[in-house]
Amino acid sequence: MKRHLLEAADLDRDDATLVLDTAAQIDQALSGREVKKLPTLRGRTVVNLFYEDSTRTRISFELAAKRLSADVINFSAKGSSVSKGESLKDTALTLEAMGADAVVVRHSSSGAPHRLAGWVRGSVVNAGDGTHEHPTQALLDAYTIRRRLGRLEGVRVAIVGDVLHSRVARSNVGLLHTLGAEVTLVAPPTLLPVGVGSWPAEVSYDLDAVLPKVDVVMMLRVQAERMNASFFPSAREYSRRYGLDARRMGALPDDAIVMHPGPMNRGMEIAADVADSARSTIVEQVANGVSTRMAVLYLLLGGSPQ
Amino acid sequence: MASSAQPVRNAAPSVGDPTPGPVLSAADVARMVDRMAHQLIERCATDAPADDATAGLAGLVLVGIPTRGAPLARRLAARIEAFSGVRVDVGAVDITLYRDDLRRRGVRALEPTELPAGGIDDRLVVLVDDVLYSGRSVRAALDALRDVGRPRAVQLAVLVDRGHRELPIRADLVGKNLPTSRTQKVSVRLAEIDGVDEVLVSDEVAR
Amino acid sequence: MTHYLIKGARPLGGDAVDVLVADGRIAAIGDQLSATGAEVVDAAGLIALPGLVDLHTHLREPGREDAETVETGSRAAALGGFTAVHAMANTDPVADTAGVVEQVWRLGQEAGLVDVVPVGAVTIGLKGERLAELGAMADSAARVRVFSDDGHCVADPALMRRALEYVKAFDGVVAQHAEEPRLTVGAQMHEGERSARLGLTGWPAAAEEAIIARDVLLAEHVGARLHVCHVSTAGSVEILRWAKSRGVQVTAEVTPHHLLLTDACAESYDPVFKVNPPLRTDADVEALRAGLADGTIDAVGTDHAPHAVEDKESEWAQARPGMLGLEQALAVVIETMVEPGRLDWAGVADRMSVRPAAIGRLDGHGRPLAPGEPANLVLVDPAARAAVDPAALASRSRNSPYAGREVPGRIVATFLRGTATVLDGKATR
Known part of the structure; x- marks a missing residue:
């Protein structure tokens, strides 16, 4: 070390x-x-x-x-x-x-x-x-995934939300890659950094297309104020396109888990019933x-x- | 580049055995474990009611100190069961986080701590380790036990006692006393970890 | 006044000759000159160049004399081989009146180490709202010809147009700090792969290129002179090349640090590498060198920006942007342009003396090395290499990005109108 x-x-x-x-x-x-x-x-x-x-x-x-x-x-x-x-x-x-x-x-x-x-x-x-890193958050996230799924190698993880401003996303992309997981970043293009193409992760703008193919979905906190700087038009539109609600959770594979580093914006990036569901690891985290x-x-x- | 901690080929004549190789063989180890198992059964019998010589064993918990104390404890339990028909509880307590030499020796990977579901309260805990040397590991294990519960009594069983205590600690059961000098290294090797049962004494390479 | 007989120097890298300096001028150039009473300077193996001219220096006086003064900055300039520097207007108070520019000019005269040529602010207080009294500054004792809000962009296109037009009356030039402010809110470093990873807000190349594109069109439209400060991107070089091919009266400068360093320096989070515009990519560095070599970029401007220790020993985002440049400018040009064969010594003289003097309309600088010309010249040992020690710099500040780096080219002597300001590599006053 x-x-x-x-x-x-x-x-x-x-x-x-x-x-x-x-x-x-x-x-x-x-x-x-x-x-x-x-x-x-x-x-x-x-x-x-x-x-x-x-x-x-x-x-x-x-x-x-x-x-x-x-x-x-x-x-x-x-x-x-x-x-x-x-x-x-x-x-x-x-x-x-x-x-x-x-x-x-x-x-x-x-x-x-x-x-x-x-x-x-x-x-x-x-x-x-x-907006750089938060390495112990990534470690606890990796630990949580390993406890729940029994492994990290080959685990498919979607990190969803404000990647641009997220230190949690940066640390998780790096650490999960190091540990053999496959990361997909999902966000509107405005909330992905220029240069994200060089990261060891896939990038998608379409949450619905990604959800059926992942073992872990990690929701990032999105501040509603970002809409004032035109990162997205409104909280409602963000939530509709990138929020995780019960319907979307249903598209996940059976044993997939839902993570959130907290603090959550219930109703924005994650619906309350998703946060409180059995898939949710938020308290364990x-x-x-x-x-x-x-x-x-x-x-x-x-x-x-x- | 100097290699470390291997049996030395050009070892100076040392106490016990002047030639390289084990001072105790697999058969020796097996005999020692058997004897210690018998001794434990006898000790527990003195605690038991006269009509049931094996009842005392129910209060016994064998707690190994990793790395090699843990399989030793399991072996002792297996032999006790073979001799007495009683299955005794076995566990392990990792002492890494209780060591007092962290600053000097640096970190090491932790090993499992596993204790019987019923706990250790009011039971006879016998700590099991491979080599008794300074006594510091045992002290750390005693500290760890204190945080886990309150046994009726704690005793110590070791396969090899090589002397040079730095603390007022002694073993209740000893497989073999091996007088050594401080410059020597005593290695207990067990099949579960090392693939072979034997005890080696070698001259420590300066490190 | 001491006369100097410079023995064996190689003007612009040519054959070794002797140069006699007397009464502020080059009195004679030839073989085996002799002059009784003249101090002899052994210049065997040294290159003689016209005194260097910097279009872009921050001397910090008035206002931040703890970071630099006209005198300490002048000494740093002389040690860097300069005989004239343009002092940027972003002082406190801002150099937006005849009074302030005359004060700076007078301090430069008193220091007497280089000609300190004040730059006037384009707008009052650098606020980008109303034009400063440009004519009064032009008519003052300081004879201001270069106007700049450097540190800030003249972002309002209508205001920029008026400024370009207005200074035509006295043959002035607007030196634009090209940075679209709405695209660089909170920007900390070049926007790209590294900024994404380091979590530092990006400064996109487009923010510079958009302003340059706009300004060359405005300059063409109104027939005015435009100078672009510290060009930092490959795209900017392309736009300038295109504009020049159309005949737009545009000139441009590049800093030594943008010729040498890249955004990789930010990986250390050491704010000594924080600068505006930011250090860019390898591809940008290559385009800047090519642009300087082919003349698309006219000049090297140091953007010498001294900062007090407390303004740099901090978190990256809290640190002020800028780095020292005067004392190592020629060294960097030698390393990046001369040694790789992209510029000869005549080219160095052109980009570091002749053209910047022409852009600033400085009569006595950037002249040929010929009898009768003002004796503004510098002697440099191209073979000497030494590691940069910030503590040994003449600048009052220590924020050199070259600390510990071995660089070529030792400035042995500098002459300002026949007076030695540097001899044996040391300032004479």
Whole structure:
């Protein structure tokens, strides 16, 4: 494993598999236990440095670190020196002086974790940067798929929605490809980046044509405000062409699953009855997020492998 | 390029066996496992009512410490069943996340933790490992057990005790005491993992 | 005034000769010249070029003297072999009045290292709404002939048309920063495969090309001169080639960094590589080199853009765009154009001195190396190679994209009207 986890490409197939296997072992070791805590990272300090509000991701990382007995410091940009104009570099030097062993960073600017990694000695974990990547989300998604379907090799995954602005899509395309899955991106052409043709994924504009041929459909959050910048004419038209409702879900193969990284816009990209259906893994994804992030923290902070 | 951790061909005369090769054979290993199984049956019998010598075995749980402690525990259970007709519970507890040498030794892949459905509360847990050396693995296993439940008692069974303890820990059952020097490496190999049953002593290559 | 006898230099790469510099002019050129009392400069193996002229420099004064001043920028220019630089108007206050351009001009005179030629803003405050007093700036002591809102595009087509027309009265030229603003909202880097992967908002080539296409048509229509700043795409070169073939009075410049670097630099997320227009693809770099070689692109303009450390040591999106260029401009041209055989030394003189001086209507610069001409010249050792050390730069800022890169061509001496501003590779003042 590399020292930092900044993007999906930091993990080769062996590394990614190790993370998933480790998460599975942790899940197994902790299942049914009253004491959900492991002493592994006792005396280590994990800083959650969040420049964007993201309660669910922060809590997931916080729980992961605490279950490994690390000391956790939450450093939220709001109300701190950061909001008073302190630069990312000065914040990094402060964390360095405090002896952070790992910095989990969420930032609205793509590449901010890369910059941070150049300024601190500890491990940097990207918890989502701008429209770039969110590698632990991809890991938990891959873990969820593997648990449900028993494999990743050859699994057909459709990622549907605002690929252009989605860090989840970028990380998933990279990681799922690394792990042998076949990804199809489905979106209106306005929400696909120029240059998407070089990604290791198929591209389609037609959700109905893709659904019967996939094992996994991953719905991305689409902000209704995008219509103000003419990415699509209206929420209603978007939902009609690219939303997953019960009728469309019926076109999926029998054991196909429905995923969503959250937070959902019910009624926009996903209908409520789909989100709550037996195919939906949305709640599992949250639980799997904790064990996957425990695995990441353990593997990054455990020191260099033997 | 120096290779590591192989039996050394030009090994200096070492304690036990001056020539390369196993100090304990497959037959030796089988005998040791049989003896330990008998000893466990006897221990449990002392806990049992006089009219049912095997009742104590019901309270026994054999918990292997991966990697090689886990198949050893299964073998012991199989032998106990063969000798007494009682099927005892077997499990494994991975200690990787409880180790105190993470910073120095680095990460390693985790192995399965599996415990009997009935848990370990108020039972006699016998930890099973292949080699007892510093005692740190056993300490980690004790910490792990504490998070899993509250056994009536915990005992330790090892195939080989090579000495050099760093903690006040001793084994209750030992297959074989093998005096070694710290520079030597003791390798227990088991058919389930290594394809062959044997115990090797080699001079550790500097690493 | 010190006289200099330059021994054994090769004018435009030709045969070695001696050059006598006296009273601000080239007094004589010939074999085995001697002059009593003249300081001898050993120029064996060195190439002599006319002093370089930059159409595009940001000197930051007034307003951001922490990043650069007229004096420090002038010193960087002299060390880069320049004898004249055009100082862009996006200062604080903006150079949109005769008062500000005269101030910048006077600071340049006081520094005395290069001729600092102010560029006037096209519109008041660079806002793109109303024309600045272009005539007053033209008539001022600074004699402004180049007008630009650089940093911003004159996006309003009607306003651009009027500006092109208006400056004809004093033989001015509008230097356009070609960037359709509606196509570059939030743009961070070249839009393509890399921006898609890096999650940085794309700056499409079409945003530049659309404005250039529009502006050459406007320039043709009103019969005015147009200059295009920092051309960065293959498509732009094609449009310029087409316009020139129609006889449009259009000129264009390319920056050293667009001749050398590509959007691959953004992979590091190090904002030292953030610049506007952004670094483009290998194919664009190739088209720019070809355009400079065949004359479609007239000049090299550095777009020297100093930034304080805090404006670059940040997240990519928060960083200001721009990079240093004056001190390594000739080196980059040697590496990308001379060494591969695409431009000879006469060509370098043409693109870096003669044509930019003509575009800016600078009388004393870009002149032939001949007796009687103003002694604006530079001596360069083409064989010397050295790694760029940002800490050793004369600029007050350190945002060089060439840090650590080994580049050819050491500037040994620069003369401004007979006065040595650089000798032995060091600034004389």
